[in-house]
Amino acid sequence: MSDSALQNRRILLIIGGGIAAYKCLELIRRLRDKGARVRTILTEAGAQFVTPLSVGTLTGEPVFQSLFDLTREAEIGHIELSRDADLLVVAPATADLMAKMANGLTGDLATTTLLATDKPVLIAPAMNVRMWAHRATQRNLEQLMADGVEIVGPNEGPMACNEYGFVRMAEPAEILAAIEQHFSENAFKGELPLKGIKALVTSGPTHEPIDPVRYLANRSSGKQGYAIATALARLGAETVLVSGPTNLPPPPGVTVKNVETAREMLAACEASLPVDVAVCAAAVADWRVDVDATQKIKKEAGAKAPDLRLIENPDILATISKLTANRPPLVVGFAAETEKVVEHAVAKRARKGCDWIVANDVSPETGVMGGELNTVHLITRDGQEDWPLLPKQAVAERLARRILAHFTNKDKNA
Ligand code: C5P
Numbered sequence: 001m002s003d004s005a006l007q008n009r010r011i012l013l014i015i016g017g018g019i020a021a022y023k024c025l026e027l028i029r030r031l032r033d034k035g036a037r038v039r040t041i042l043t044e045a046g047a048q049f050v051t052p053l054s055v056g057t058l059t060g061e062p063v064f065q066s067l068f069d070l071t072r073e074a075e076i077g078h079i080e081l082s083r084d085a086d087l088l089v090v091a092p093a094t095a096d097l098m099a100k101m102a103n104g105l106t107g108d109l110a111t112t113t114l115l116a117t118d119k120p121v122l123i124a125p126a127m128n129v130r131m132w133a134h135r136a137t138q139r140n141l142e143q144l145m146a147d148g149v150e151i152v153g154p155n156e157g158p159m160a161c162n163e164y165g166f167v168r169m170a171e172p173a174e175i176l177a178a179i180e181q182h183f184s185e186n187a188f189k190g191e192l193p194l195k196g197i198k199a200l201v202t203s204g205p206t207h208e209p210i211d212p213v214r215y216l217a218n219r220s221s222g223k224q225g226y227a228i229a230t231a232l233a234r235l236g237a238e239t240v241l242v243s244g245p246t247n248l249p250p251p252p253g254v255t256v257k258n259v260e261t262a263r264e265m266l267a268a269c270e271a272s273l274p275v276d277v278a279v280c281a282a283a284v285a286d287w288r289v290d291v292d293a294t295q296k297i298k299k300e301a302g303a304k305a306p307d308l309r310l311i312e313n314p315d316i317l318a319t320i321s322k323l324t325a326n327r328p329p330l331v332v333g334f335a336a337e338t339e340k341v342v343e344h345a346v347a348k349r350a351r352k353g354c355d356w357i358v359a360n361d362v363s364p365e366t367g368v369m370g371g372e373l374n375t376v377h378l379i380t381r382d383g384q385e386d387w388p389l390l391p392k393q394a395v396a397e398r399l400a401r402r403i404l405a406h407f408t409n410k411d412k413n414a
Helices: 019-031 054-059 070-075 078-083 097-102 107-115 129-133 135-146 172-186 223-235 261-271 316-321 341-352 390-405
Strands: 010-015 037-042 087-093 123-125 167-169 200-203 240-242 255-260 277-280 285-289 308-312 330-337 357-360 376-380 381-387
Touching: 010 019, 010 107, 019 037, 019 087, 019 167, 019 172, 037 054, 037 107, 037 200, 054 070, 070 277, 078 316, 087 097, 087 107, 097 107, 097 123, 097 135, 123 167, 123 172, 129 135, 129 376, 135 390, 200 223, 200 261, 223 240, 223 390, 240 277, 261 316, 277 316, 277 390, 316 341, 330 376, 330 390, 376 390
Parallel strands: 010 037, 010 087, 087 123, 200 240, 200 277, 240 255, 277 330, 330 357
Antiparallel strands: 285 308, 357 376, 376 381
């Protein structure tokens, strides 16, 4: 991206009350180096961590602090403050600020401005790890995402202990990149940058019949794959979702092919080729029963339990990756690992023959098992990217943008 993406952009930076506020000083400097104009609102709590003098010196603008500063209200009111910005950035976005934003609460200059604005908003959360993982914060995060708020980070902190650790605010360079990304995406607005790209996504579990009423299955909800199909379709990709049985509604703008078994899933995938990108997020059953009974197996009194012999199912990801004809140019697999996450994922990428692996860290110490959050590493030919702790929807959106970057060749590492 050219350095001019931020030239003359007007950023309104709202500095919340957290130790990470100090990083805003560096962020301001970097934004100004790129030619952006930065105005700031410093919350009362934020002013406990950085001084108005240092913020004002770096921005070269007055620092706005109080809703009731009448002189300043007369010069430039909070409506004007938000109207005169291209993007509002909240950093650090504390649990309190996120809760107020999600619920439309006001009370000070920062929250009043955030409620009064019709401009895009980017937040950089930072807080205690338990506060971040709390249902209330996750609910607020979901709400903010549904409201169109953009999110950068947070990153996992050095967590000596889960109880007292922090999820750290994204680094100034990461926030800067998210701001640049925002402006480059806005350049796409209405254009559907993945238009012309065909995508295939697998999702959900498979059901492997034992007899007409019983089956082997797993607990996959299908949420991650549905979110990926949604994100790709939203960017304009012609998207086919091959889904095992789930309770999820079909994503808008996506062609859904419902299947039950691994063999049906493979057949539906093969029938959907050729595509430009295949994302295999399904939790395909590794085994099936060798012969499924045509009639319900009866539990006769005194009879011994049936012997079920399991045989291996086809590996859809490996099959697609190793096709000689119609092999999609980009094949992405998933890997859920509990230990040596990256090492195992790198080996899996080689074994399956896919191009990228999204490695999902489900080790107990992440505290994300069974939750809505994912800690993800993207393994490509050129190495690994460590993504912050994110909701599944945010993982999907980030992956879709990464796929876009791959196809538009913006990303040299793709
Ligand atoms: O080998 P493992 O199940 O850990 O690999 C996970 C990846 O392989 C996922 O992308 C999953 O969708 C895919 N897979 C598949 N068919 C199988 C088993 C796994 O496509 N039979």
